[in-house]
Amino acid sequence: MNRLFAHHALLPEGWRNNVLLEWSADGTLHAARAEVEAPTGVQRAHYVLPGMVxxxxxxxxxxxxxxxxxxxxxxxxxxxxxxxxxxxxxxxxxxxxxxxxxxxxxxxxxxxxxxxxxxxxxxxxxxxxxxxxxxxxxxxxxxxxxxxxxxxxxxxxxxxxxxxxxxxxxxxxxxxxxxxxxxxxxxxxxxxxxxxxxxxxxxxxxxxxxxxxxxxxxxxxxxxxxxxxxxxxxxxxxxxxxxxxxxxxxxxxxxxxxxxxxxxxxxxxxxxxxxxxxxxxxxxxxxxxxxxxxxxxxxxxxxxxxxxxxxxxxxxxxxxxxxxxxxxxxxxxxxxxxxxxxxxxxxxxxxxxxxxxxxxxxxxxxxxxxxGRPVGALEAGKRADLLVLDEQHPNLDGLRTDDLLGTLIFNGNDNLVKDVMVGGHWVVRNREHVAQPAIAARFRQTLAELRELRS
Missing domain, CATH: 3.20.20.140 (Metal-dependent hydrolases)
Incomplete structure (x- = not known):
């Protein structure tokens, strides 16, 4: 079982504190338990919320x-x-x-x-x-x-x-x-x-x-x-x-x-x-x-x-x-x-x-x-799709969870998403996609080809 401890996580009922998320190798969440002690050796994150569809x-x-x-x-x-x-x-x-x-x-x-x-x-x-x-x-x-x-x-x-x-x-x-x-x-x-x-x-x-x-x-x-x-x-x-x-x-x-x-x-x-x-x-x-x-x-x-x-x-x-x-x-x-x-x-x-x-x-x-997929919530049976926000960004530093989503959506234009997990795998780390160099190289080549056709 894979685990992540969130000091604050957005669950279906709202923000909860000290949440332990657990998921299996196939990327399915098995538990999202709030108000628990942080296990030793488990990775931690500050603000965690479900990834958007x-x-x-x-x-x-x-x-x-x-x-x-x-x-x-x-x-x-x-x-x-x-x-x-x-x-x-x-x-x-x-x-x-x-x-x-x-x-x-x-x-x-x-x-x-x-x-x-x-x-x-x-x-x-x-x-x-x-x-x-x-x-x-x-x-x-x-x-x-x-x-x-x-x-x-x-x-x-x-x-x-x-x-x-x-x-x-x-x-x-x-x-x-x-x-x-x-x-x-x-x-x-x-x-x-x-x-x-x-x-x-x-x-x-x-x-x-x-x-x-x-x-x-x-x-x-x-x-x-x-x-x-x-x-x-x-x-x-x-x-x-x-x-x-x-x-x-x-x-x-x-x-x-x-x-x-x-x-x-x-x-x-x-x-x-x-x-x-x-x-x-x-x-x-x-x-x-x-x-x-x-x-x-x-x-x-x-x-x-x-x-x-x-x-x-x-x-x-x-x-x-x-x-x-x-x-x-x-x-x-x-x-x-x-x-x-x-x-x-x-x-x-x-x-x-x-x-x-x-x-x-x-x-x-x-x-x-x-x-038509089991996504959209941090709860058992859903996919382990989640976002970790940058708690050190000035907009979020020390913020109450009651104000977090209002701040995320309505305050400033910086991207506050730091890490992204999909199906139990980290695909974005420190704001960079894990395959970005190869993806960007193919995209630049494609744009050059298409613009040549346009001209």
Whole structure:
């Protein structure tokens, strides 16, 4: 049995003192016992908390960071950004995808994410043909997760159409093209690798890109407890297109056609009306919120206060990876609400009045549910995924635990994560990823290759 003694650890019931964590060789926690004496010879840490779950990632978009921040001749929006992203996606190789993903995953780990859900839709060759191995590109992402040490939920994306009503794909979308049988073959190829560090679910891209009939076909063949993620109601343009096609808003259309339950994650769900807020909350689905990307793309603000009032479940993701920090996602989730409502301290509940504590715990719980993996808490049966904060940093030195998460999220921009463990293995030590030199070298080479294509 492996052990770590924490002077202060965030357990499901809140902060506890003098906690002994014990886990087995396979990375499963067997105990988290509070108020115990520190055993002789056991490694110690001061502040320990569960690693965060990143529930929405398009890893290849990490290489686009900063390259789309120039205005065009017409007003820019999600739709103009998407055209640039498509042009980039037409050139990238599977090996480059893996190199980018490894760099991204190492950055996510250093900032406190220990699990990630990869919404992966670049499945085909640049000419539109399928690779000899249908899971070729997805396998490179899975290999990158293994190299970095991050826990992975792989979500092959069903993507058949360019718009509602089964509109044909555009040429620039040819690498994304899959039908229900393609996706089931990819899922089957990856499922043999399922284990403590890897889960495999599915992601119908959106109601624009996958028909209800296709989604039903995939769900009928998918094991019952596998996670299901979908983009929904991200943009006002999507809402209007749904109304034109079905006379229903996207969320209403989804719930009318499919059995949405706790294994679903509705990514973004930005533009909702009151009935939809209640419907999502009551179904138990997770709202997958990505505040830095939603801000970067000008999507809008999720109705967080109303959703929480209905008992809704939330998680966070870094999506296009303009940020790799859970602190920044949670900070801007709260700050967006403050700006919208012109009030402070929005994300709280009757039982938890501290914003930082509420946000971290809520995102852990929702993220774990969306990932479909036993993560998100320091308790028996979960993965030994944890963060050790730098107690010597001026922001944390001598701090009361009641104030720690509020300080972590809302005070300053230094990364306060010092060490990171995933599945019982240290993957970050003293703020450096254990495989960073090799990962960074591959990433730099990949960026050079891609920029040469761009020029």
């Amino acid at each position: 990143n529930l929405h990632s398009h890893s290849f978009q990490r290489a686009l960071g900063g390259m789309t921040e120039a205005a065009g001749d017409t007003p820019d929006s999600f739709w103009t950004w998407r055209d640039l992203m498509y042009r980039f996606a037409r050139q990238i190789t599977p090996e480059q995808m893996g190199a980018i993903a490894a760099q991204l995953f190492s950055e996510c780990l250093r900032h406190g994410y220990t699990s990630i859900c990869e919404f992966h839709y670049v499945h085909r060759q640049p000419d539109g043909g399928m690779y000899a191995q249908p899971a070729e590109t997805a396998q490179h992402i899975a290999d990158a997760a293994r190299l970095s040490g991050i826990g992975l939920t792989m979500l092959p994306v069903l993507y058949s159409y360019s718009g509602f009503g089964e509109a044909p794909l555009k040429p620039e979308q040819s690498r994304f093209r899959t039908d229900a049988q393609d996706i089931l073959r990819i899922i089957d190829a990856l499922s043999a690798q399922r284990g403590p560090q890897l889960e495999v679910g599915v992601a119908p891209h959106s109601l624009r890109a996958a028909s209800v009939g296709q989604i039903r076909e995939v769900l009928a063949a998918l094991p019952a407890r596998r996670p299901v993620h979908i983009h929904i109601a991200e943009q006002q343009g999507e809402v209007q297109q749904s109304l034109d096609f079905s006379r229903r808003r996207p969320v209403q259309y989804l719930y009318d056609q499919l059995p949405v339950d706790q294994r679903w994650c509705l990514v973004h769900a930005t533009h909702l009306v009151d009935g939809e807020v209640k419907q999502i909350a009551r179904s138990g689905a997770v709202a997958g919120l990505c505040p830095t990307t939603e801000a970067n793309l000008g999507d809008g603000l999720f109705p967080l206060e109303a959703f929480l009032a209905e008992g809704g479940r939330i998680g966070i993701g870094s999506d296009s990876h303009v940020s790799q920090s859970p602190v920044e996602e949670l900070r801007w989730l709260e700050y967006g609400q403050r700006l919208a409502h012109q009030r402070r301290n929005i994300a709280v509940s009757r039982s938890q009045r501290r914003v930082g504590d509420f946000l971290w715990q809520a995102a852990l719980q929702g993220g774990a549910q969306a990932a």
